[in-house]
Amino acid sequence: AQSVTQLDSQVPVFEEAPVELRCNYSSSVSVYLFWYVQYPNQGLQLLLKYLSGSTLVKGINGFEAEFNKSQTSFHLRKPSVHISDTAEYFCAVVRLGGGNKLTFGTGTQLKVEL
């Protein structure tokens, strides 16, 4: 079985500062990786995904993530955050051949302050 760890439950950051949200996974087989964002009282929106190919993945809203197989990590980064980025961020994995059964991390609350 696979698992996802998001060590930081909350990340406060000032507007225009860079941010990194950490995600580590554990799996005995290859996985696909996703980052989703959830704004208050809304559903989840896909930010970016890694299926194969280049390990640096660019997503929407200026976010990017880097897949590191040796460190089993998929950290999310943004060089300059905006107030509107305040939301809950979930990292998720699906094992290769596992269909579409997502395993979510516990989430990281990003709070952007002025």
Add this chain to the structure above:
Amino acid sequence: DTEVTQTPKHLVMGMTNKKSLKCEQHMGHRAMYWYKQKAKKPPELMFVYSYEKLSINESVPSRFSPECPNSSLLNLHLHALQPEDSALYLCASSQAGTVAYEQYFGPGTRLTVT
């Protein structure tokens, strides 16, 4: 059109009521999902339909009854719920198959059981 719609947005029901949640997508996806999300937690998978057939039931109590009338619609019938069933219920859809495809989420139905 990458939208998944859910109705109603909010639902308050008593423990003896029968109600239904509805989900619709027009992206041609053949996999549809129900998730339950409690506050400050990641979504928990409840059911997966693939090609209109139930493929995954995550040991959900029988007071929750899913239905997939056609490839665009997904219902969740509720009966004799408990207060602990109060949560945000999210619907999602994706392409079907053993390869992992990103899931598109609806805005959710906020359910309160009194």
